[in-house]
Amino acid sequence: MLLSVVIPVLNEAQVIPLLLERLRDTLHEVAWEVIFVDDGSTDATPSVLGREALRDERVKVIRFSRNFGHQAAVTAGLDFANGDAVVVMDADLQDPPELLPRMLNLFERGYDIVSPQRNSREGETRFKRWTAKLFYRVLSRMADQPMTPDVGDFRLFSRRAVLAIRSLREQHRYMRGMVAWLGLKEAMLPFDRKARAAGQTNYPLLKMMRFAWIGVTSFSAFPLRISIAAGCILSAAGFLYFLRVTYLALWTKALVPGWASVVALQCVFSGMILLALGAIGDYVARNYEEAKERPLYVVTEARNVSVAEKSLPRAVILADLAPPLGPFVMDDTERAVAIPAAAPSYQPLAGVRA
Helix, strand or coil, X not given: CEEEEEEEECCCCCCHHHHHHHHHXXXXXXXXXXXXXXXXXXXXXXHHHHHHHHHCCCEEEEEECCCCCHHHHHHHHHHHCCCCEEEECCCCCCCCHHHHHHHHHHHHCCCCEEEEEEEEECCCCHHHHHHHHHHHHHHHHHCCCCCCCCCCCCEEEEHHHXXXXXXXXXXXXXXXXHHHHHCCCEEEEEEEECCCCCCXXXXXXXXXXXXXXXXXXXXXXXXXXHHHXXXXXXXXXHHHHHHHHHHHHHHCXXXXXCCHHHHHXXXXXXXXXXXXXXXXXXXXXXXXXXXXXXXXXXXXXXXXXXXXXXXXXXXXXCCCECCCCCCEEECCCCCEEECCCCCCCCCCCCCCCC
8 A cells, every 4th residue: 555645835944854754754664655745935945855855766746836825736746646545734743744654544444534633733822723713613604515623634535535636626725625525434533733843834814814715715605695694684774764764754853954874874785785796706706717727736847756647637737857956965054955967958748738
């Protein structure tokens, strides 16, 4: 049995050597490969990955032309994974490699998906923990399919689960929702999540809010239903207010001429209309982007990965095996630096798109 470990990376040069060391210590009794997907790193990550790929052919590297996002990187890793079981995990060691043998044990017992569930979240602020808990609870109620709380992208997939996910090629991707939508046999594995080993999170507050919105709108029409419900409530309130004004105008002299109430009602209704139009516009924009059928990602470099036979829908593969980087030296900061080989010779492949 072959285990594939898919790891999206973005500026994780400091932690990659430690991650590989722990993977080797943990998986010494298992046939494995690790697929790093470089999502447009701007630090020394490409050099570090190139050095590790030269040292160990089990280390495979795929590099994007630019930053396409974490979910696109996960998709590319699953597209190139060859294992009977495939694990998706982050590079920051908050997803402990030591958990992999237990996940494999559950996989061998017949589960298509093994999802580690967080009991605790070290190194995170109280606000981050509270908002994460709120997000999972709200999304579980809003989405068409129930979401498991406190489960991220750290998961093990069987081969048939990977093949099923590969068939889902939508532009706005939310992998956790896709897994729930598939409805395959899933096992939960509680664990305590540690703090990051190094570096800073690539998901600040605004990016997390955008990711949450993608999760909501990709698997639920709830925002549109909120607009309908709020519109009905405000319309009813406006009608009742109109009846009150009519009564005061015809049967009493208590009606004071003025514009304050009119302005207040106008602001409420105008705001509701704009919110409804915004929600509708977002869904329309998503349909427009899906209709263009642009690729999910563009691969420009690959190491220890044969891409010539790959024909992937909505993906562009522009490179066969990249030219050799040449010998590595260490600079004053102890980071790997590649000495480019003279006159590299390789021919980029034509883009593959279905």
